[in-house]
Amino acid sequence: MKPEAPMDKSQPDTRDILDVINVDYENLDVSVLMDQIQKAVAAEASDPETGTAAAPPQWPAPPDLPAAPPPPPPAPEPAPAPAGLKSKLQGRAIRLLTPFFPVLRLLGLPLHQELRATQQSLHATNVRLDGVVQELGGSLDQARRDLNKSQEYIKLLHNLSHNLILAATSQKIEFDLLKSKVRMLEKELEFARKRERALEEEVLK
Amino acid sequence: MTLAFVVQRYGLDINGGAELHCRWVAEHMRAYGPVEVLTTCAHDYITWADHFPPGTETINGVFVRRFRVSRPRDVFEFSRLQARVLTTEHKLEDELAWLEAEGPTSPELIAYIQEHEADYDHFLFFSYRYYQSYWGLRTVPRKSILVPTAEHDPVIHLKLFRDVFRLPKAFIYNSEEERDMIQTLSGNRDVPGTVVGVGTELPAEHSAERFRAKHGLSGPYILYLGRIDANKGCAHLFDYILRFKRDTGSPVKLVLIGTTVLPIPDHPDIRHLGFLPEQDKFDALGGAELLVMPSFYESLSMVTLEAWALGRPVLANAHCDVLKGQCRRSNAGLYYANYAEFRDALDVLLGEPRLRETLGRNGRAYFQARYTWDIIERKYLAVLAGAGA
Numbered sequence: 242m243k244p245e246a247p248m249d250k251s252q253p254d255t256r257d258i259l260d261v262i263n264v265d266y267e268n269l270d271v272s273v274l275m276d277q278i279q280k281a282v283a284a285e286a287s288d289p290e291t292g293t294a295a296a297p298p299q300w301p302a303p304p305d306l307p308a309a310p311p312p313p314p315p316a317p318e319p320a321p322a323p324a325g326l327k328s329k330l331q332g333r334a335i336r337l338l339t340p341f342f343p344v345l346r347l348l349g350l351p352l353h354q355e356l357r358a359t360q361q362s363l364h365a366t367n368v369r370l371d372g373v374v375q376e377l378g379g380s381l382d383q384a385r386r387d388l389n390k391s392q393e394y395i396k397l398l399h400n401l402s403h404n405l406i407l408a409a410t411s412q413k414i415e416f417d418l419l420k421s422k423v424r425m426l427e428k429e430l431e432f433a434r435k436r437e438r439a440l441e442e443e444v445l446k
Numbered sequence: 447m448t449l450a451f452v453v454q455r456y457g458l459d460i461n462g463g464a465e466l467h468c469r470w471v472a473e474h475m476r477a478y479g480p481v482e483v484l485t486t487c488a489h490d491y492i493t494w495a496d497h498f499p500p501g502t503e504t505i506n507g508v509f510v511r512r513f514r515v516s517r518p519r520d521v522f523e524f525s526r527l528q529a530r531v532l533t534t535e536h537k538l539e540d541e542l543a544w545l546e547a548e549g550p551t552s553p554e555l556i557a558y559i560q561e562h563e564a565d566y567d568h569f570l571f572f573s574y575r576y577y578q579s580y581w582g583l584r585t586v587p588r589k590s591i592l593v594p595t596a597e598h599d600p601v602i603h604l605k606l607f608r609d610v611f612r613l614p615k616a617f618i619y620n621s622e623e624e625r626d627m628i629q630t631l632s633g634n635r636d637v638p639g640t641v642v643g644v645g646t647e648l649p650a651e652h653s654a655e656r657f658r659a660k661h662g663l664s665g666p667y668i669l670y671l672g673r674i675d676a677n678k679g680c681a682h683l684f685d686y687i688l689r690f691k692r693d694t695g696s697p698v699k700l701v702l703i704g705t706t707v708l709p710i711p712d713h714p715d716i717r718h719l720g721f722l723p724e725q726d727k728f729d730a731l732g733g734a735e736l737l738v739m740p741s742f743y744e745s746l747s748m749v750t751l752e753a754w755a756l757g758r759p760v761l762a763n764a765h766c767d768v769l770k771g772q773c774r775r776s777n778a779g780l781y782y783a784n785y786a787e788f789r790d791a792l793d794v795l796l797g798e799p800r801l802r803e804t805l806g807r808n809g810r811a812y813f814q815a816r817y818t819w820d821i822i823e824r825k826y827l828a829v830l831a832g833a834g835a
Contacts, residue, residue, distance in 0.1 A: 258790045259797050269804050271777045275787075278794065282786040411633040414608055 447479040447830065450566040452559070454550050454576045456485040456510055457498065463748060464595040467644045468572040471593075472508050474645070474823055482566070483510040484558065486550045486578070493518045494550035513555035523547050532600050541606040549577055556581045563589060568830060571614070575601055580610055587613040591833055596624050597743035598767060608632045616833045618642045618826070620746035622775075623767040640829050645819040646752050649725055654733025657726060661719055666796065667699040668761070669734035671727060671749040672741075674706035674718070679740030679763050684711050686740075686788045691715060693789060698796055700738075703730055731756050735802060736795055744768050751817050754778050754809030759802050761791055778809030 261281045264274060338345070453468040460466070472481050483505075489497030495518040503510050524547040530536055531544045555578055559569065563586050571579040574594040583590050592614040596602055611632035617639035619625040629635050658664065668687075674680045680702075687700045688711060702710065702718040703726075710718045722730070731737065737753035739762040744750075747769060750760050760779030762769035764787070773779035780795060782788035795802055815821075 258793045262794055264798065264801055266800060266804055269777055269801075269808065271774055271780060271805075274794075275780060275791075278780070278787060278790045281790055282784075285786065407630065410608075410631075414612070414633055417609070418612075 447568070448566045449475060449479065449481045449830075450559075450569045451481065451483045451572065452555075452569055452578055452582050453483065453485050453572040454494075454578055455488050455491065456483050456505070456512075457489065458505060460489065462491060463746070464573040464593075466748070467593070467595065467746075468570075469506075469508075470644060470647065471570075471822070471826065473506050474819055475826060476507055478823070478827060481508055483508055484555060484569075484578075485510060485512055486515050486552045486555060487512045488515050488550045492521065500554075511558070513552045513558060515550045515552050516554070517549075517551055519547065519549045528601075531604060538605055541604050544604075545577060545580055545606065548575070551577050556585055560585045568833060570618075574607060574610065580606070583610055583613045588615060590614045591616045591618060591829065593618045593620075594624065594628060595620060595745045596628060597745050598627060599743050602627070602631060612637060616640070616829050618829055620644070621768045621771060623771045624745050627767075638829075638832055640825060642822060642825040642829070643746055643751070643817055644748060645817050645822045646748060646755060647724070648752075648755055649728050652725070652728040652732040652756065654729060657729035657733050660726070660729075661717070663699070663701065663717065663733075665697055665699060666735050667701045667717075667733070668736050668738050668792075669730055670700065670702045670704075670738050670740070671731070671752075672704045674702055674704050674708050674710065676708055677741075677743070679742050680708050682763075683738060683740040684716070686785050687716065688713065689785060690789050690792055694793060696793075696796060698735065698792075701730060701734070703727060728752070728756065731758055734758055736761055739763060739766075739769055741769070742766055747772070750779075751813055754806075755813045755817070757806035757810045759795060759805035759809060761788075761795060776809055776812035778805045778812055780805075 258278070258281055261284075262274070262277050449472075451468050451472045453465055455462065455465050456469060457465075458469075460469075468483070472483055475481050486494065487496040487498045487500050488494040494515045496515055498512050500512050500514050503512070524544075527540070527544040527547050531541050559582050566589065568591055569582065569586050569589050570591045570593060571582055572593045572595060573579055574592060574596055579592065583592065590613065592611075594611075594617065601607075608631065611628055612634045614637060617625070617628070617634075617637060619628070619639055619641045620643050622641055625639055625641055629639075670680070670683065672678060683700075690696065691698070697715075699715045699717060702716070703720070703722050705721050706718065710716060719726075719730075731753055734753075736759045737749065739747060739750055739760055741747070741763060742765050744766050745768060750762070750769065750772060753760050754776065760769075760773060762773055762779055762781045764770045764781035764783040769779075770781045773781050780791040782791050795805075
């Protein structure tokens with residue numbers, strides 16, 4: 242819906258409500274219009290960029306995870322070559338082999354075994370996590386269903402207590418009224434008895 | 447058919463909702479038979495101290511009998527008793543003490559009603575919560591009609607009023623919400639009740655230009671009419687309008703007309719004009735983009751009806767059932783329950799001239815269909831006939 246002649250604003254609005262509201266002027270219904278405004282407000286509140294909804298929680302690290310392993314010791318520097326032709330050859334060989342040092346280190350040190358062990362451990366962890374997720378998924382669905390049931394039950398209880406209060410209030414009023422009437426009847430009865438006695442006395446004279 | 451209107455205060459310069467309501471109805475019902483007003487000498491609704499001389503006088507053709515207030519309200523004592531009956535377990539005697547402290551305590555008025563019951567066909571009591579209505583209804587229940595002007599405030603839950611709501615021969619309610627509230631609280635569905643409300647006195651003409659020129663106003667403005675009080679939601683209104691202007695950059699002004707008991711923010715776009723004559727009020731309404739009604743408690747809101755009578759839309763507090771219900775029934779106003787809804791509803795209203803015009807037109811039609819004086823008078827006559835006049 243575009244405004245026909247909106248008021249000038251000294252600074253632009255970051256969010257234009259007029260773009261999200263649709264007014265049916267032929268059958269204007271304030272309730273429908275307010276529903277649209279309330280939905281727009283709710284959508285804005287849930288929008289993480291513009292809304293006021295809380296940021297998702299930052300989950301803390303599980304306390305029982307092992308500490309990260311210490312970094313491997315640096316690779317030993319090659320020993321200084323003896324002087325002369327041999328040292329020259331050694332120097333060239335080292336320069337040629339420099340790019341392959343990481344691979345050589347991997348082969349020379351037991352790192353590959355650690356990697357394999359870590360990989361196996363990760364795989365086992367993944368398998369366990371899959372199991373947990375599967376199990377939790379079922380439990381979560383169940384919990385959600387239980388929560389919905391509980392909410393409905395609470396609503397019913399609320400309605401019941403409300404109705405009970407109304408009924409009790411009404412009963413109390415009725416009770417007070419009836420009590421007053423009983424008192425009046427008692428008085429009238431008492432009066433009738435006195436009158437009866439007086440009449441009896443007159444008749445028996 | 448002789449009618450007695452019983453009300454806590456009465457006078458031309460008394461503008462309280464129920465009192466003005468009573469005066470207007472009394473003046474209009476004068477056309478159908480003798481009308482008398484039975485009231486106190488009070489003018490101030492805080493202390494009820496005697497202000498007018500006791501005795502009789504005629505105001506706008508209506509015969510008025512005034513009775514002394516036996517003791518003015520002790521504000522501290524009243525506050526103490528009110529806190530007691532609203533927040534602690536208590537007995538009916540405590541509530542009666544609260545009623546006595548609330549006033550206006552005028553046993554002379556009640557004694558007069560008792561002695562002269564036969565002189566009147568009906569007693570119309572205005573405002574359920576005051577001394578004269580409580581004891582008056584108990585004195586002449588068979589001839590009484592109650593115009594409760596009840597709001598959703600905590601005192602309506604007091605036990606002493608439950609029985610009172612079952613005493614009158616008939617009720618004249620201001621709104622459907624008021625009727626439902628009283629019927630729910632007291633279970634008095636068997637007592638006949640009609641939703642009537644009240645008309646309003648519209649001026650022959652009104653001029654927005656005259657108002658703007660007189661008060662040096664330019665640009666668009668929204669209007670608040672009435673006492674400027676936290677109880678009327680004005681503190682929220684100030685907060686919301688300042689945030690609205692900051693968030694949207696709107697040039698709209700807020701114009702306030704009425705006496706204030708609340709500090710007003712020092713902002714160039716919030717203009718407080720004080721208490722103004724009726725003509726100025728309607729001139730202001732005529733030029734306003736809309737009327738804002740932030741009140742939490744209303745039994746009818748006459749200014750809302752006046753805005754609709756002049757074809758102005760309304761933005762009302764959704765926490766007030768009556769205002770929200772009136773907006774929905776009339777299709778003539780939007781409502782808000784929090785700042786985000788206030789901002790968006792006001793933004794839509796200010797940005798859409800056609801929407802304002804349509805809502806205003808609906809409001810005028812709603813007013814014409816339910817609140818013109820001939821309709822109000824006819825409804826009163828029907829209630830009186832039903833009550834056995």
